[in-house]
Amino acid sequence: MNAPSNPATALTGEPIEVNVGLGERAYDIVIGRDLLADLGARIAALRPGCKVAIVTDETVAKHHLAATEAALKAAGVEASRVVVAPGEASKSIGVLERVCDAVIGARIERGDLIVALGGGVVGDLAGFAASVVRRGIDFVQVPTTLLAQVDSSVGGKTGVNTAHGKNLIGAFHQPILVIADTALLDTLPEREFRAGYAEVVKYGLLGDAEFFDWLETNWRDVFKGGPARGNAAAPREYAVRKSVEAKAEIVRRDERETGDRMLLNLGHTFGHAFEAAAGFSDRLLHGEAIGLGMALAFEFSARRGLIPEAQADRVIRHLAAVGLPTRIQDVPGEPFSLDTLMNLIAQDKKVKRGALTFILVRGIGASFIARDVEASDVRAFLSDKLAGA
Ligand SMILES: NC(=O)c1ccc[n+]([C@@H]2O[C@H](COP(=O)([O-])OP(=O)(O)OC[C@H]3O[C@@H](n4cnc5c(N)ncnc54)[C@H](O)[C@@H]3O)[C@@H](O)[C@H]2O)c1
Numbered sequence: 001m002n003a004p005s006n007p008a009t010a011l012t013g014e015p016i017e018v019n020v021g022l023g024e025r026a027y028d029i030v031i032g033r034d035l036l037a038d039l040g041a042r043i044a045a046l047r048p049g050c051k052v053a054i055v056t057d058e059t060v061a062k063h064h065l066a067a068t069e070a071a072l073k074a075a076g077v078e079a080s081r082v083v084v085a086p087g088e089a090s091k092s093i094g095v096l097e098r099v100c101d102a103v104i105g106a107r108i109e110r111g112d113l114i115v116a117l118g119g120g121v122v123g124d125l126a127g128f129a130a131s132v133v134r135r136g137i138d139f140v141q142v143p144t145t146l147l148a149q150v151d152s153s154v155g156g157k158t159g160v161n162t163a164h165g166k167n168l169i170g171a172f173h174q175p176i177l178v179i180a181d182t183a184l185l186d187t188l189p190e191r192e193f194r195a196g197y198a199e200v201v202k203y204g205l206l207g208d209a210e211f212f213d214w215l216e217t218n219w220r221d222v223f224k225g226g227p228a229r230g231n232a233a234a235p236r237e238y239a240v241r242k243s244v245e246a247k248a249e250i251v252r253r254d255e256r257e258t259g260d261r262m263l264l265n266l267g268h269t270f271g272h273a274f275e276a277a278a279g280f281s282d283r284l285l286h287g288e289a290i291g292l293g294m295a296l297a298f299e300f301s302a303r304r305g306l307i308p309e310a311q312a313d314r315v316i317r318h319l320a321a322v323g324l325p326t327r328i329q330d331v332p333g334e335p336f337s338l339d340t341l342m343n344l345i346a347q348d349k350k351v352k353r354g355a356l357t358f359i360l361v362r363g364i365g366a367s368f369i370a371r372d373v374e375a376s377d378v379r380a381f382l383s384d385k386l387a388g389a
C-alpha cells in the first residue's frame, strides 16, 4: 500500500459526495466549504418547482439564515421560515406542533420540502415534522454543528423528547440530501465544536485505527478549519468525510438499529448516564459526556483484560489533549452518586433482560457489542472511578 502520508491532502477542491446506500431511500451527503451557496440549485435539480420551509433556531438564523434564503432565491426556490428557540427544549411536542402548523400554513404540499438548518436539535425536530406532515414529506438537512454534520444529520433518526426521556417519540425518516458546509462551523463556539469532535474520534475508535492515528496528528487543523474551497489540503473536510462514510456504512447495513448500528453507541451507555445525571445541562454537553464515556469504555475494557492498559491511556491522552473530560472528576459541580448512575445505566434502552449491553473494545478500531455485562462489574468499576482511581 502506498497511501499518502497525509490522506487529507489527496482531496481535490471539489465537494466530496458520500452516498448512503439505502435503495429507494438512498441519498447523497455533500461535504465541503461554502456549499451553502449551491443549496437552491441542488434542491431545484432534485425537485424542480418545489417550495421549501426552512426550520432553524434563533442563533443559527442570526448567522446563516440570510445566506440560506439568498441561495434558495438565486435558484428561484420559494422559501418560508420557522424559527424556534435554540436548545434541547425545542425538541418537544409543543414546538413540533408549532412547526407543523407553520409548515402547513406555508402551503407546503407533498412534493415540497422542509430544510432543516441547524444542529441536531433542529435536525431531529424538523425531520420528525417532515415525517408526519401530510403523512410524510421530504426534507433536506443542512447541519450547522460538527455533531450534526458527522452524526445526527445522517441515518434518518428523528424525534422529540417527552417527560419520560429523550427521543421517545420519533420516526425513522431519511433526508433526500445532506449539505455539510464546513464553513458554517466557523461560527460555532469552540466548546460545541469540541463536543462534536468526540463523535469524530468515536468513528476512529469504533472501527478505524488508521483514522484515529490521523486524528492524533491532525486534530488542530480539523479545529482550525479553512482554507477556502480550491485548496487541496483540507483536514476538517477529511474528518467530516471519514466520519460520514463510517456512519453511512453502518446505517446501510443496519438502518433500524437491530445489530451493528449499536456500535455507534461506543461511549454512550456510560456517557448517557453522566449526561442525565448532570440534568442534560450546560454542565456537560452530549459530546463531552461521550468523551468521558469513551474513556471509561476503554478503561473498562482494559480492566476486563480485553486491551492493554496502555491503549486506554493512549485514547485518554488524545481526548484530554483536545480538552474533553476523561475523568469523572473533570465534570464540574456536585459529585455524582453511584446509585444514580447505576439506575440510569439500568434504564438505558440498551438493557436486555437484566444483563447490560455495552460497546466494548478489543483494541483501537475494534469495538464489539458485549451483551451480558454483569451490573456488579460495572458498579465496582464506577465505584473505583468515583473514588478517583
Ligand atoms: N438523529 C440522530 O441520529 C442524532 C444523533 C446524535 C445526536 N442527536 C441529537 O442532536 C441534538 C444535539 O445536537 P447539537 O449538538 O448539534 O445541538 P444543538 O442543535 O442544540 O446546537 C448546539 C448549539 O449551537 C448553536 N449553533 C448551531 N449551529 C451553529 C453555528 N453554525 N454557529 C453558531 N451557533 C450554532 C445552536 O443554536 C445551539 O445553541 C440532541 O438533541 C441529540 O439527541 C441526534
Ligand SMILES: [Zn+2]
Pocket: 151, 199, 268, 286, 290
Ligand atoms: Zn452521541
